[in-house]
Each structure stands twice: as structure tokens, then as C-alpha cells.
Amino acid sequence: MGEPVAFTDIYVDESIVDRVTDVLRSERYVKGPMVDQFESAFAEFCETDHAVGVASGTDAIYLALKAAGIGPGDDVLVPGHTFFASVSPVVELGANPVFVDIDPVTYTMGALDLEEKVDEADNPEAVIPVHIYGHPAEMHSIASVARKHDLALIEDCCQAHGATYQDEAVGSFGDAGCFSFYPSKNMTVAGDGGMMVTDDDDLAAEARALRNHGRNDDGEHVQLGLNHRLSELHAAVGFEQLEHIDEWNERRRDAARRYNDRLSDVSSVKVPSERSDVEHVYHLYVIHVPDRDELRETLEADDIETGIHYETPAHQHPAIQRQLDTRPSLTRTEMLTDRILSLPMHPRITEREIDRVCDAIERHYEQ
Numbered sequence: 470m471g472e473p474v475a476f477t478d479i480y481v482d483e484s485i486v487d488r489v490t491d492v493l494r495s496e497r498y499v500k501g502p503m504v505d506q507f508e509s510a511f512a513e514f515c516e517t518d519h520a521v522g523v524a525s526g527t528d529a530i531y532l533a534l535k536a537a538g539i540g541p542g543d544d545v546l547v548p549g550h551t552f553f554a555s556v557s558p559v560v561e562l563g564a565n566p567v568f569v570d571i572d573p574v575t576y577t578m579g580a581l582d583l584e585e586k587v588d589e590a591d592n593p594e595a596v597i598p599v600h601i602y603g604h605p606a607e608m609h610s611i612a613s614v615a616r617k618h619d620l621a622l623i624e625d626c627c628q629a630h631g632a633t634y635q636d637e638a639v640g641s642f643g644d645a646g647c648f649s650f651y652p653s654k655n656m657t658v659a660g661d662g663g664m665m666v667t668d669d670d671d672l673a674a675e676a677r678a679l680r681n682h683g684r685n686d687d688g689e690h691v692q693l694g695l696n697h698r699l700s701e702l703h704a705a706v707g708f709e710q711l712e713h714i715d716e717w718n719e720r721r722r723d724a725a726r727r728y729n730d731r732l733s734d735v736s737s738v739k740v741p742s743e744r745s746d747v748e749h750v751y752h753l754y755v756i757h758v759p760d761r762d763e764l765r766e767t768l769e770a771d772d773i774e775t776g777i778h779y780e781t782p783a784h785q786h787p788a789i790q791r792q793l794d795t796r797p798s799l800t801r802t803e804m805l806t807d808r809i810l811s812l813p814m815h816p817r818i819t820e821r822e823i824d825r826v827c828d829a830i831e832r833h834y835e836q
């Protein structure tokens with residue numbers, strides 16, 4: 470057995486430690502200058518007018534929907550192939566999730582199925598494309614459906630910091646883009662954190678009020694809102710991590726190229742696709758194989774960590790199913806669940822580690 474290969478890892482350097490120490494010493498832990506600085510830098514990174522720091526990616530999606538006026542009786546188009554939190558905010562707001570199947574090549578929301586599902590929906594008001602695994606959804610077609618039907622377009626960018634579609638940053642296409650800084654993401658705040666970006670002044674102002682108890686600049690609570698704020702300590706980490714994200718994404722892309730080169734000759738393995746007009750940031754490197762559980766066991770026995778994203782599609786979780794009148798049938802999404810396997814991927818993975826994973830996969834299929 471060789472050295473263990475970790476699924477992911479997290480980068481902390483002296484600049485992060487120094488900035489966190491400065492915040493600790495400042496004794497200013499919420500609503501301070503560090504969140505403002507991180508927001509400005511993140512808005513610039515996403516090429517948007519505003520960025521609103523919040524406590525998680527889930528909060529960013531929830532607040533974007535709420536600020537866009539989504540509530541009871543509204544239908545919100547969502548993919549089934551995603552993490553639960555792309556959908557739970559829709560249900561929390563009393564709206565109905567309407568599930569859309571995947572594009573079979575990129576596994577992102579299928580634009581053709583979206584058209585059909587919008588036509589069938591009673592009261593479509595919003596759509597949430599998810600840039601799953603770091604591959605941008607087909608924003609040209611999805612935005613055109615959103616425009617045609619006057620839907621709020623909320624991008625779930627929680628896995629796609631820095632990804633581009635036709636040379637433009639994800640998060641900048643929709644009414645709002647929502648990011649997570651959970652520790653496993655392409656960049657983190659060393660804890661929970663999130664960001665909503667937008668070009669819409671009113672949406673930004675509404676989200677800022679909603680994240681802070683529905684309070685306006687005069688200190689009045691003009692609407693009901695909870696506490697969804699990002700802390701100064703977390704913003705300090707995020708601000709420093711943002712300095713590195715482009716370089717880290719480039720390293721993830723290099724790692725993906727090496728995996729693709731090594732695995733392209735293994736006929737049982739389908740490597741991830743990348744459309745020619747996007748820049749995928751490989752939050753996850755997901756292969757498609759006929760015997761996923763067996764391959765996973767082989768790799769685990771060889772001390773190689775893997776993941777499954779996701780074993781249960783969003784529409785099949787009990788908490789979501791209870792909200793649905795009929796059980797959606799998403800054939801392509803459901804076919805994926807026992808065939809996908811996420812291989813180790815992070816900016817510091819070495820060529821040797823990638824080769825070790827690929828050698829183990831080759832050996833598995835040679836038997």
C-alpha cells in the first residue's frame with residue numbers, strides 16, 4: 470500500500486493567521502470593516518456591483534430568493550442533481566420546488582427540460598441553476614428561458630468560485646449569485662460563510678436588511694428578518710483566501726488534465742466533460758463508472774479517499790418529498806446516483822498522488 474491520498478485539504482498561511490490575529494485584537498467581531506473589505510474584493514472578483522456577506526451558502530440562496538419576493542404559491546425551478554441546500558431554502562420560504570433533469574453531458578440543469586417544466590408549472594417565478602462540481606450551467610439558454618417567462622434567476626455558485634461561462638464570471642448572469650465558503654469549497658472562511666452577489670441595487674439593499682433582523686439604515690425593523698451575518702474573523706480568512714483562488718483553480722485544472730490523460734485509456738471510466746466555452750474549476754472531479762461501489766471499495770482498501778456527490782438526488786430526500794404532490798421522475802438524474810465517484814481533488818494534490826489513484830483504477834479494471 471502507498472501513502473494515503475486525502476480527498477481534499479485546506480490552506481492556512483501566515484498572512485491568514487496575521488489577519489485573523491489583527492481582527493481578534495481589534496475586538497470588533499461583527500458588522501466591522503473586514504466584512505466590507507471582503508465584500509468589495511469579492512464583488513470585483515465576480516464582476517458585480519454588490520456583494521453581501523452572509524453566514525452560509527444556504528443563507529445566500531435563502532436571502533436572494535426572499536429579497537426577490539419569492540414566497541408561498543410560487544414555483545421555483547431547481548435541478549434534482551444537487552446538494553439539498555439548493556432546494557431547502559425554496560421550501561423554507563413556502564414556495565414549491567419544481568424539479569428539472571440534467572444535461573447528460575455536463576450534469577448541470579438541462580435547458581430543454583427546463584423549458585418543458587416551466588410550461589407545465591402553475592406559477593413559475595424563479596429558477597436556480599447550479600454550477601455543479603464547478604462546471605457552469607448553460608447560462609445562455611437558461612437566462613433566455615428566465616427572460617421569456619419573467620423568472621428571477623438565482624445562480625447557485627456554491628461549488629464554482631471563479632468559474633466562467635463565455636468568459637464571464639458565474640454569479641454575474643443572474644439577478645443574484647450565491648456562494649458558500651464551507652471548508653471543503655475552492656475557497657473558505659475556515660468555518661461557515663457565504664456571499665450573495667448582484668448588480669441590482671434594490672436586491673442588495675433588501676438582502677443587507679434581511680441579513681440583519683430586517684433593519685434599515687435608520688435602525689428601524691421594517692420587516693421580519695433573522696440574523697444571517699458573516700463574522701469579521703471569517704471575513705478576514707476569506708479576504709486572504711481570495712488572493713489565491715485563481716492560482717488554486719489553475720492547479721485544480723492542471724490536476725483534472727492529468728487525471729483525464731491517465732484515465733482516457735480506461736474504457737470503463739467516463740471522465741468529466743468540459744464545454745469548450747466554459748472554464749470549469751473542478752471543485753469536484755467526478756468520474757462515471759459501471760461498478761461504482763466496487764471501485765470505491767478497491768480505492769478505500771488502498772488508502773485512497775473518495776466521495777459520492779450525491780447518492781440521493783434532492784427530490785428524493787424525505788423532507789423535500791413531503792412537500793411534493795407528485796413524485797418527480799428525473800430519469801437521467803436518477804441513473805447517475807450509483808455510477809458517480811468523486812476522486813481526490815484539491816490545489817495541492819501532487820502528480821504522484823494522481824498517478825497512484827489512476828494506477829489503482831487501472832489495476833481494478835485489468836482484473
Ligand SMILES: Cc1ncc(COP(=O)(O)O)c(C=O)c1O
Nearest residue numbers: 525526527552554555627649651
Ligand atoms: C451546490 C450547493 N448549494 C448550496 C450549498 C450550501 O452551502 P453552505 O454549506 O455554505 O450552507 C452547498 C454547499 O454545501 C452546495 O454545494
